[in-house]
Amino acid sequence: MAEGKTGSGREGGRSLKTRVKTARKRSLSSTLWLERQLNDPYVARAKREGYRSRAAYKLIEMDDRHHLLKPGGRIIDLGAAPGGWSQIAADRVKAKDGRGRVVGVDLLDMEAIPGVTFAVKDFNDEDAPDFIKAMLGGEADGVMSDMAANATGHKQTDHLRIVALAELAAEFAMDVLAPGGFFVAKVLQGGTEGQLLTRLKRDFTTVRHVKPAASRADSAELYVLATGFRGRRDHEG
Incomplete structure (x- = not known):
């Protein structure tokens, strides 16, 4: 699951944005969606707090x-x-x-x-x-x-x-x-x-x-x- 890789995005006072490499079988739109998920603070927060979705x-x-x-x-x-x-x-x-x-x-x-x-x-x-x-x-x-x-x-x-x-x-x-x-x-x-x-x-x-x-x-x-x-x-x- 994409959310499993989500972290706080911050380390040593510097923002670390996760970038996703485009896989052969993954479209550009899918890659961009996955990148947004990995860098979305609400996705990380939902995972921490036990909610089914960021919604x-x-x-x-x-x-x-x-x-x-x-x-x-x-x-x-x-x-x-x-x-x-x-x-x-x-x-x-x-x-x-x-x-x-x-x-x-x-x-x-x-x-x-x-x-x-x-x-x-x-x-x-x-x-x-x-x-x-x-x-x-x-x-x-x-x-x-x-x-x-x-x-x-x-x-x-x-x-x-x-x-x-x-x-x-x-x-x-x-x-x-x-x-x-x-x-x-x-x-x-x-x-x-x-x-x-x-x-x-x-x-x-x-x-x-x-x-x-x-x-x-x-x-x-x-x-x-x-x-x-x-x-x-x-x-x-």
Whole structure:
């Protein structure tokens, strides 16, 4: 694993940046990704602190600022694998103490996390909202999505694909959220998510963009955060 080679990057007061040689069977993009991983302080920190991914710190920052994950809350994590966000959610809603509930959903299997119930499931399936609410024990207080479609390398295509995923996640959220609930999803800067924002502003009291410090500075990654769900009556009307 790449993360296994990650160190503090500092020795003798001098920054030591790891460079990766391009192997014959490794593309340039793969080599650059691996080099970023090896030199990413959040990757090293996640390994030290026992988190499944560096993404955990994005949710920590968003929750510290916006107070999304409350003890006793019911949370759905879409595209949960490898589990960084589910770990944070389970800890903060006190799921391990039996107070809150966290349900992780992904097309890929995921190693068990204390306090998290997991399902290998396509959240776009017709029966998914009822199926997942049954697992959760009722409506959700929050729906989180850190999903991203596989990158094509074409900026406009990648943007459209990730916004489409966010729109699908928002549709799902409308079917499972309790009034007052929140929705957070990954998008990309680019200006074509206007339809998504318009819909969220209709169904939630507050909609904002956030970019956690743990998001790489050179990345177009951004999160849309909608709070204060108005309820299904407004959504269906």
